[in-house]
Structures are given as C-alpha cells and as structure tokens.
Amino acid sequence: MKVALIGATGFVGNAILKELVERGHSVTAIARDVTKIAAQNNVTAVKADVMNEDELAATVKGSDAVISAYNAGWTNPNIYADFLKGSKAIQSAVKKSEVKRLIVVGGAGSLFVGNVQLVDRPDFPEAYKAGALAAKEYLDILQNETTLDWTFLSPAIEMHPGTSGIRKGTYRSGLENPVFDANGKSVISVEDLAVAITDELETPKHIKKRFTVAY
Numbered sequence: 001m002k003v004a005l006i007g008a009t010g011f012v013g014n015a016i017l018k019e020l021v022e023r024g025h026s027v028t029a030i031a032r033d034v035t036k037i038a039a040q041n042n043v044t045a046v047k048a049d050v051m052n053e054d055e056l057a058a059t060v061k062g063s064d065a066v067i068s069a070y071n072a073g074w075t076n077p078n079i080y081a082d083f084l085k086g087s088k089a090i091q092s093a094v095k096k097s098e099v100k101r102l103i104v105v106g107g108a109g110s111l112f113v114g115n116v117q118l119v120d121r122p123d124f125p126e127a128y129k130a131g132a133l134a135a136k137e138y139l140d141i142l143q144n145e146t147t148l149d150w151t152f153l154s155p156a157i158e159m160h161p162g163t164s165g166i167r168k169g170t171y172r173s174g175l176e177n178p179v180f181d182a183n184g185k186s187v188i189s190v191e192d193l194a195v196a197i198t199d200e201l202e203t204p205k206h207i208k209k210r211f212t213v214a215y
Contacts, residue, residue, distance in 0.1 A: 003201065004028040004060035004099070006050060006068045006090060009036040011161070012105050012190055013069035017043070019194035023202075030059060050086045050093075057096035065101035065201055066094050074131060083134035088141065095147055102150045103200060104142065105193075107135035108157050108186075111178045111212055118157065118178070139210060151206045153197060156188035156214035167191035171213040179214035186214045 003020055007013035008029035017037075020027050026042045034045040048059045050070055060066050068090050072082035087104070094102050109119030109132030118124055119132040139152055157178050166189040172179050173196070178186040188196075196213040200206060 001064040001201065002026045002062065004030060004063040004066045006030045006066065007070045009033060010069055010071050012071070012193065015190040015194040016067060016069055016197055019191070019198045023198055028059065028063065051089050053089050053093040053096060056090065056093035060094060060099055061097040063099050065103065066099055067103045067197060067201065069105045072131070074128065080130040080134045083131060084138055087138045091142065091145065091148070100149045102148045103197060104150065104152045105197065106139055106152050106154050106210070107132045108154050108178065108212070109133070110136035110139050111154050112176050113178065149204070149207050151200055151204070152210040153200070154210060154212040155193050156212065157186035159188050159190060159193060163187060163189045164191065165189070167195065168215070169195055171196055171215060173211055173213050175209065175211055179212060181215055188214045
C-alpha cells in the first residue's frame, strides 16, 4: 500500500516507519526535519508543516491511507493548544486530499477505568496531563467525523523508551478500557504498537472506532 506517515521521526513514528517498510509498504515519511530519515527503498522523505493544511493535503494526496503519529512535544509549554490545532489541521488536510483512511495514534489518558477516564484520576502524572487532555478532547472531535474512515489507537498505559527494543509481534486488544496482564499491568512496546497499527492498516477492524492494545 501507499502510506503517508506524519511524524515519521518521532518515538512512535520511527517505529511505525520501520514496520511499514519491513512489510513492503511504500511510505511518504513526513516530518519537520527530514535529515533524520535514513535513505531507504520505498521511503520518500517530505518536509511539511502540519499546520499548513493545503501543503499537507498536497503531500498526502494519492495515498491509500494516512497514519498520524503527530506529537506537539512533551516538553512544549503549549502542547495542549498545539496538539489540538495540529490534529485538527491534519484531519482537515486528509479530507481535502480525498484520502478516506486516517489512523491516529492518540494517548492512553482517555481510556476508562470504571466510569473515570485515566487523565481525570488524581494519580495521573502531572507532566503528561496537558498532552493527555488534548488527546482526549481530540478523540471527542474525531468521534463526530463522518467523512473519513478513521481509527484512533490508544497505547497501553505504559509505553515509553524503557519498553523499547521488544517486538513480540503479538498483543491483545480492547476498546474503551485498558488491557491488563495477569500482574495488573498495561504495557506495550513501541515496536508492538507499530505492529498493531500496521495490522489495522492491512486488515481494518476498527473503522470509526477507538481501540487499545497491550500484552
């Protein structure tokens, strides 16, 4: 498939790029700094600003699907506003491009434990709260999208650099609630998150739905 990947140099985006290439997909790798994208077969690196809807629409046009691993930056003091603005711009650009399929990597904060979303719990880490709130609000926006065949993937509660380097190629999935293991942990490596994303690309099971994955 011909796939446009937004945020291809980020923690998540880089893992998705590797998985897509290994499975033989042709990728337009979109990033602010394309010098971080190694030259390789089936990858075209394109510098683009997600806030520029017309530029982005022209870049993704003709793709079979768009995968957004956009992140406004965890150390960005304006992460809440920038994440929402960028995410909405990407959604609008994909619609302008007439690509129907949009897969968005979101956050775990919008997952429910009981009737409470994780980001609203008192023990939610303050350092990640602004970004998590933005992702939660964007999911609400995306759930009202009727034109695109969208999917929103919430990672496991624990997915960080310390879980990297592991690719089992297997995972369990859920919808609105975190997936816990026998020890009460919700964990996934970024490599296996990329596996789940690419599986959803190749065999869609969550059109116009949010889902989550963990071991």
